[in-house]
Amino acid sequence: MKHVYIGLDIGTTSIKLSAVDNKLNTLYENQYMYNYLTPHKGWREIDPNTWVEIVLEGLKELFLRVSPHEVKGFGITGQMHTTVFIDKHGCSVRPAIMWNDTRTKEMIPKIKARLKAHESSAHIAKIVSTGSPLANLLWVKENEPENFDAIDKILFAKDYVILKLTGHYSTDYCDSSTSSLYDLNKDGWSETVQNEFGFNKELFPPINYSSAVVGELTEEIRERLGIEARISMVAGTGDNVAAALAAACFENDQPLISLGTSGVLVIPNRFHQLKDAGKNVVAKIQNGDDTIITQGTVQAGGKSNSWWMENIYRTKDYAQEQEHIPAQLLGNNDVIFFPHLNGEKTLHANPEIRGAFVGLSFETTREEMYLAVLEGVAFGIRRLFDFMRNEEDPKYFTVVGGGAKSGLWLNIFANIMQFPIKHVRKSQEAVHGAAILAITASEGAFSFDSHEYQMIQPDQLLVQKYNKKYENYLVLSDAILQYTEAVKNK
Template sequence: MTDSDRTYLGIDIGTSAVKVVLMNSQKELIAQSCEKYDVSELKEGHIEIDPEIWFQSTEECLHRIFKDQNAECVSVIGITGQMHSLAIVDERLESIRPVIMWNDIRTKEMIGSLKRVFSGFSGGKQLSRTISTGSPAAALCWIREYEPECFSRIYKFLIGPDYLVMRFTGKCVTNYCEASTSCLMDIGSHVWSEQVRKYIGLSESAYPALYGSSEFVGRVRPDIARRFGFRSDARVIAGTGDNAATSVSTGCLEGGYPVLSLGTSGVIVIPTDDIPEDAPGKRILVSVDGRKFICLVQGVIQSNGRTVNWWAKDILGISNLEELEKNINCAKGRKENLLFYPHLGGDKTIYSDPNLRGAFINLGNDTTKTDMYYAVIEGLSFAVRELIEKMQISLERYGSIKVTGGGSNSDLWLQTLSDVLGIVVEKLNGGIGPAFGIALLAMYADHHTGPFEKISDGYVRVNKEYKPDPENHAMLNRKYQKYLRIHKALEYINDSDTVPSDADGSDFSCRA
């Protein structure tokens, strides 16, 4: 097989679907497939999935792709996916219980005490600030507390896409990206935290080995090679988390500029050491080779594309969003006082409050469903601005912000975002995302041609620019100041200990 014949698989295990892409050595997409699946929520906030569903869905995608493509040309396989989700396996490498997903909130009552405990450890300030519902450390503490029999059987824990790496190679490993956001690692020293390990009560052997994202874990298992038609020498790299993989495919990791992904959640990432240590946001440790490390700072709007789908599809019953957006009167929406607060499923970065919820404010008898849809888009754009400001990211320094993800297909959303931020929004080409990023890392591992900083050269393109209208920006800026008051108002409303008073300050709670 010549170098020009070699192909590279990128597999992305998402929250609701797996996406598989096949790329050639010229960085051209030659095939792709997607398979959707459902997570379960048997109890409110307990969001889980059988990890074998990930493997079975990947299998469906691979069979479709290799109907028309030659599986023997696959040289390297890269696997990425949702960060934080926790899988545990026994000595036979079989799943002990369903995966606890990244957006699971069963641990919300434990987070306060965990923050206090972790703050006293080495690197505790970072650990205390990072731990939240969905963190692997918190999920392990929950299993120890409520499912001790499962906890006692843990041979290895794995994080998100690590499970599929294990299924393909038989090796239990993770990468520095997944480890650094697990709250199980001392980021400063790049090793697992001994203090956290002892607190949770795991043995050292339960921890997966640490690898750089493009380091080879091993060859595909013989049964996997036979199942899909791979060569026996096809290799698998350790991979990385989906946001880090996206930062590769967008050029963010190499170029040093911010990228916003408008997916199920809204995620902004930027490689930098300049953001103040006390600013909110997770510090992600990214290493391609296991020797050189890059700090990628990440902030999240937890309910983003999901919020749009909730309003348009679940409430309005409309699946064609493009048709719906044609009927939106943006000029009317900007002028109205109608506001939407979008944190339907809590918040991890701005307020670290899993109990935070959304709201429509200033509804009137003349409010229409399209008015409310515009308010949803506007509210999500306000949330992005608040996130960027709280993280102390100076967009003016970069002159624009690059945007990817499913939400970037909405002209309404991107123009509103540009007007809210007062900066150019650049929509990246469609071949962008975690699956493409991990395929690029797989190709890099195979060739090591040129510096890593050139990995996305010729791949990243801006499809369309959205420029802010000064008048609209000024109008939305005034509206944004009102938006910022909503959080305090909701705190006041939801505080059962608060006793309201009338204009003269007297208590009216017990009046007849």
């Protein structure tokens, strides 16, 4: 009998379900859209039962095409930070406050100051922001005391679905470590935060490894689905770790670059090595795993490319425009592009920074400006890497996302980053990372097919040229930072 594994992804505006075999070949897949609530300006909420009902309807459809007796387990991932407030009966006290909610923006400076007042929580002050579970929970405490008194547990999006499907309370290290309620040094819920803000330690659920089995479908759920099979469910993980898992980021502990709307750099290490720059996320896929991923972002990464093409060139034919860029222009472009079109949040935490072109002349061509955009994003990623890198050099960078479809861009990245670029031909998503967790729980491990990727090697002559240009990019970066501060203080 073949074994089937189901991945669930509780996204911000959609839920994805995917049934795969143990080689990650897709047997069935579907996506269900939904809307969240905006009762006031800046507020973003949702009744968490919305997720459960969609998942159950999706599973009913899935089991019409896949035999439930072949399913060996469920893996789950989802939006991070979204906070669900549970009473002693396991019911939602109020609508969940989502990760993109901004009602707490006036509270954040005070929260940061209180965290910085204690040495053991000072590192948490770097990551707390609007939408953080700490801020969300504190907002309920200060503004809805009756609701706060009724809270028995807090959970995150995927955890609420687990509770309703299995009856068990659980979270994982990824969601807890990014909640601003977690002590990265002690590797558990922060007692300092609990004491400082008056939170009972019983509010916080058990933390499990992502592939740990935490329960199985309850009899009530099996009846609703019309199945008899007793299917197990793992603790799951946040969408960032799931996406990295699906891109084979953890297979050889090599860094990942994701060129989607933003440009995300993810650097894993197995030794709980905390970095001063970037967001440290505890992964812990299996028992005995101490993996940390450090994540940094060039917010306008992949979007810079689409902005230039669609807003400036007024075309969506990316391939044709890139074909017009002559190979001899690589490393010899006089134009430099600073890619932070909508602020910078990893190294400088400055939302006021904006992009720029430098080196323009009457001789500047269309091709030089477009090449500068592609190079600028790669320079921005390299600067992140310089601040966030591990002690050992990487063997390669894996590049995924829409931007990875460009052979030209991959070549640019290989020569600017100075290391080979691994391009995964069969692109996987976070929902497949969730399925990998279920495979890992059942079979002990998962390995990717080595034929599903290609390696792009750097050219040493281009590496030397781009190193010189990168030095100029750093000078430009420092100048723009000074300019931004000067304008701000004017």
